[in-house]
Amino acid sequence: ADQHEDKEEIIDESCDLLYHLFVLWENAGVDLYDIMKKLEERDEKKGNKKVVGHLDKTF
Known part of the structure; x- marks a missing residue:
């Protein structure tokens, strides 16, 4: 799908x-x-924590 850059197919x-x-x-x-918890743990190890606006979750 990505090779054709067809949004609907993607x-x-x-x-x-x-x-x-x-x-x-x-x-x-x-x-x-x-x-989500595992992604948060991995992100904290890398020191690259970002706040996103979805459901007030940080990951």
Whole structure:
């Protein structure tokens, strides 16, 4: 999708990827907050912490 720079195709492929990730996480007992926590931990190690405006979360 990226090679053709087709926005709709990129959206479709991203939806497929996210769907399969969520299925994997559900089967493994992992949720999005577990992933966010790990990203925060990694970011703190690198000293490159950024504040984003989504749900007042920092990661």
